[in-house]
Amino acid sequence: MDDARGDEAQVDPRTVRRTVLAAAGLNLGYFWVQVAVALAIGSVALFADSVDFLEDTAVNLLIFVALGWPLARRALVGRVMAGIILIPSVAAAWMALVQARNPEPPDVTALVVTAGGAMVVNGACALILARIRRHGGSLTAAAFLSARNDVLVNLTIIVMALVTWWTDSGWPDIVLGVVILLLNATAAKEVWEVATEEHLAAKALAGEDIDDD
Numbered sequence: 251m252d253d254a255r256g257d258e259a260q261v262d263p264r265t266v267r268r269t270v271l272a273a274a275g276l277n278l279g280y281f282w283v284q285v286a287v288a289l290a291i292g293s294v295a296l297f298a299d300s301v302d303f304l305e306d307t308a309v310n311l312l313i314f315v316a317l318g319w320p321l322a323r324r325a326l327v328g329r330v331m332a333g334i335i336l337i338p339s340v341a342a343a344w345m346a347l348v349q350a351r352n353p354e355p356p357d358v359t360a361l362v363v364t365a366g367g368a369m370v371v372n373g374a375c376a377l378i379l380a381r382i383r384r385h386g387g388s389l390t391a392a393a394f395l396s397a398r399n400d401v402l403v404n405l406t407i408i409v410m411a412l413v414t415w416w417t418d419s420g421w422p423d424i425v426l427g428v429v430i431l432l433l434n435a436t437a438a439k440e441v442w443e444v445a446t447e448e449h450l451a452a453k454a455l456a457g458e459d460i461d462d463d
Contacts, residue, residue, distance in 0.1 A: 266382050267314050270393060273375045274310035277303045280371045287364045293356035294349050295407050295426040296364060298342035302403070302434070303368075305337050306375070306396045313393055325446070331392040332442035339431035346427035353420030361411035361423075369404035372397050395440055399433045 281303035288296035309331055316327045376397035383394035406429055413422040 263317060266317055266390065269378050269382050270310040270313040270317075270390070273379055273393060273397070274307045274314070276371050276375055277306040277310065280368060281307065284364055284368055287360055291356040291360050292349070292354065293361060294342065294345040294423050295403075295410060295430065296356070296361065297345050298338050298427055298430045299365075299368060299400070299403055299407065301341045302338040302396070302400055302430070303371075305334055306393070306400070308334060309392050309396060313390060328392065329442060329446075332439070335392065335396060335434050339434040342427035342430045346424045349420060349424050349427075353424055355414045355418055355420045356423055358411045358415040361414070362408055365404045365407035365411065369401055369408075372400035372404060376401055391440070399436075403430055403433060 281300055284296055284303060285300035287293075288300050312327060312331065316323065319327070376394065379390065379394045379397055383390050406426055410422045410426045414420070
């Protein structure tokens with residue numbers, strides 16, 4: 251714990267801002283690539299993941315703006331981010347319901363190539379955000395958790411593409427939408443818990459009674 255705190259203390263706020271701004275740029279750039287492919291081939295998984303890129307862009311931009319705010323306000327933004335993380339899950343659930351009516355398989359080659367590119371982008375974001383994930387509390391925790399989970403989603407998309415090729419069915423793509431939903435729900439829960447801890451810490455510093463709200 252002491253080492254982790256020491257690492258956190260050495261991170262300059264300007265470095266944090268530059269890092270999250272770079273991550274926001276990477277996410278926004280690949281969002282346009284992935285959403286175009288997802289709509290072209292009718293993939294639930296790629297569509298949900300493209301929304302994830304847009305969500306990650308918003309999260310990192312919020313960090314850039316709110317990093318210098320007081321602890322109580324950062325805790326509030328952290329709770330908002332927990333809700334934002336659920337957006338791709340809702341989109342994935344909606345798309346899954348639509349595709350379930352006519353589960354045609356998406357193009358496998360496009361799935362693999364696009365998911366591979368997304369994995370590179372998300373992996374790069376996870377690496378640069380890993381060194382600052384303990385600086386800024388729930389704000390940077392939200393960004394790191396999203397990037398980490400996105401790498402897992404991209405790997406799952408590649409595996410799903412192979413299953414799609416083998417079965418010639420659209421159901422693997424639909425099932426992956428549920429996986430994305432669960433991953434993002436877990437990340438949202440973790441961010442909410444960190445934000446709640448910050449909320450309680452802010453109340454303690456202000457001399458207020460600590461409750462479980």
